[in-house]
Amino acid sequence: xxxxxxxxLRFAPGAQELFIAWLTELEAKIRGGDLHPALTAHLSKYxxxxxxxxxxxxLADAAALGRNIELVELPYAQLGAAxxxxxxxxxxxxxSCIASPQVKAMRDLGDKIxxxxxxxxxxxxxxxxxxxxxxxxxxPESAKVIVTMLEEAGWVRDASRRPGITGGRPSLRYQISxxxxx
Numbered sequence: 347x348x349x350x351x352x353x354x355l356r357f358a359p360g361a362q363e364l365f366i367a368w369l370t371e372l373e374a375k376i377r378g379g380d381l382h383p384a385l386t387a388h389l390s391k392y393x394x395x396x397x398x399x400x401x402x403x404x405l406a407d408a409a410a411l412g413r414n415i416e417l418v419e420l421p422y423a424q425l426g427a428a429x430x431x432x433x434x435x436x437x438x439x440x441x442s443c444i445a446s447p448q449v450k451a452m453r454d455l456g457d458k459i460x461x462x463x464x465x466x467x468x469x470x471x472x473x474x475x476x477x478x479x480x481x482x483x484x485x486p487e488s489a490k491v492i493v494t495m496l497e498e499a500g501w502v503r504d505a506s507r508r509p510g511i512t513g514g515r516p517s518l519r520y521q522i523s524x525x526x527x528x
Contacts, residue, residue, distance in 0.1 A: 396429075465520075469505060469519055472486060502523065503523070
C-alpha cells in the first residue's frame with residue numbers, strides 16, 4: 347500500500363447492480379417515516395458500511411491468497427449486504443427500548459386481548475391488567491396510559507361502573523371491541 351497512490355476499489359458490474367438495489371431498499375426504509383429518529387440516523391450510516399464491509403472482505407481474501415485486486419466481486423457485495431442485514435436486526439432490538447416502549451406495550455396488550463388472555467368475557471378492569479405485571483403495564487399509572495392508547499385506537503371503550511348505593515370508588519372497567527374477535 348502506498349500513501350501517494352492509495353488502493354481504490356470499485357464494484358464489479360454484478361456487485362454494482364446488487365449495491366444499487368440494496369441502497370434503494372435502504373433509502374426507502376430510511377425515508378419512509380416509520381422509524382424512530384435514532385434508528386434512522388443509525389441506518390443512514392449503512393450507506394457506506396455495506397461497501398466498506400464488502401471491500402474489507404475482498405481485501406482480506408486477496409491478501410490471504412497473495413493477490414492484488416481492483417474490483418469487489420458479487421459474492422463480497424452479497425456478504426456486505428448480509429452483514430448489514432444482521433447488524434440491522436440487532437440495531438432494531440437495541441433501539442426498540444427507546445423508540446417507544448409504550449407503543450410496544452400497547453402492541454403486546456393488543457396481542458394478549460386477541461388471544462383472550464385478558465378480558466375473555468369482553469371486559470377487563472385496569473386492576474386486572476396491572477396485577478398481571480406485564481412489561482410496561484406493571485403499575486396503575488402505566489397501565490392507564492396503555493389502555494388510553496388502545497381506547498384512542500378504538501380497541502376498547504370505557505365501561506366504568508359508577509358507585510352504588512353504598513358508595514365507593516368507581517371501578518375502571520373497559521369493554522373490548524367485538525370486532526377484534528369477530
